[in-house]
Amino acid sequence: xxxxxxxxxxxxxxxxxxxxxKAPYGTIYALESLEVVLISAAFEQDVSxxxxxxxxxxxxxxxxxxxxxxxxxxxxxxxxxxxxxxxxYVERESMELRGLTEDDLVVDVQVVGKSEMGDLMNEQDVVxxx
Amino acid sequence: MKFGILVNEGPYQHQASxxxxxxxxxxxxxxxxxxxxxxxxxxxxNATRLTVPPADDRNxxxxxxxxxxxxxxxxxxxIAAAQRRGLMDENEAKRQGKDANNIAPGFRISxxxxxxxxxxxxxxxxxFGD
Numbered sequence: 001x002x003x004x005x006x007x008x009x010x011x012x013x014x015x016x017x018x019x020x021x022k023a024p025y026g027t028i029y030a031l032e033s034l035e036v037v038l039i040s041a042a043f044e045q046d047v048s049x050x051x052x053x054x055x056x057x058x059x060x061x062x063x064x065x066x067x068x069x070x071x072x073x074x075x076x077x078x079x080x081x082x083x084x085x086x087x088x089y090v091e092r093e094s095m096e097l098r099g100l101t102e103d104d105l106v107v108d109v110q111v112v113g114k115s116e117m118g119d120l121m122n123e124q125d126v127v128x129x130x
Numbered sequence: 131m132k133f134g135i136l137v138n139e140g141p142y143q144h145q146a147s148x149x150x151x152x153x154x155x156x157x158x159x160x161x162x163x164x165x166x167x168x169x170x171x172x173x174x175x176n177a178t179r180l181t182v183p184p185a186d187d188r189n190x191x192x193x194x195x196x197x198x199x200x201x202x203x204x205x206x207x208x209i210a211a212a213q214r215r216g217l218m219d220e221n222e223a224k225r226q227g228k229d230a231n232n233i234a235p236g237f238r239i240s241x242x243x244x245x246x247x248x249x250x251x252x253x254x255x256x257x258f259g260d
Contacts, residue, residue, distance in 0.1 A: 129259075
């Protein structure tokens with residue numbers, strides 16, 4: 001089984017989108033989503049990240065986690081570029097509803113409207129939502 | 131069709147595991163293949179053989195074990211998520227110097243690469259969770 005799989009994998013590049021919908025702290029979804037994203041980079045897939053709903057807070061500048069005794073992972077988003085993960089989409093409606101602008105975010109992103117986000121999701125082979 | 135299934139929530143607390151199980155069972159009954167079930171986030175708790183639900187309730191863990199063994203389904207528990215939450219097999223317990231292990235039959239512990247691989251190999255990767 002594994003031999004066949006390895007051969008197939010060599011040639012298969014799929015479009016993976018990781019959809020981040022939850023606030024960075026409070027639950028572990030955002031942190032564990034990042035862990036999958038980083039692993040997926042090793043598989044040389046076509047990876048993009050989407051941030052919507054409270055997920056847009058994951059990219060917010062100036063997060064200080066000292067008071068909640070959790071490790072901050074804001075830096076990891078800035079490191080994604082080094083893994084060739086450069087397609088980061090933020091849903092405009094979610095961002096504006098929370099009073100944020102692109103300047104409030106720790107990385108360069110593409111801001112897209114709700115319907116454009118839907119189109120992007122439609123183009124994917126695999127959508128993982130956390 | 132070849133399905134991959136991602137379970138992101140623990141048993142009993144959340145319906146995700148029930149629905150994923152019923153989906154897998156229905157897919158197999160219709161002649162589809164379930165290539166892999168991957169347990170992530172609190173979903174790893176579906177793999178403990180130490181649950182003792184009331185006798186008149188469904189036994190979620192045993193149900194997964196039986197489905198896997200009867201249909202030869204690969205059921206993978208994410209190692210990083212499992213380590214955080216105290217799920218371990220015999221090898222891992224030895225490696226970490228722990229005095230017990232708790233993985234139910236039919237489950238195995240492995241890395242997140244197995245989730246990405248399921249995304250690549252399967253026609254559909256279906257997520258069950260919040």
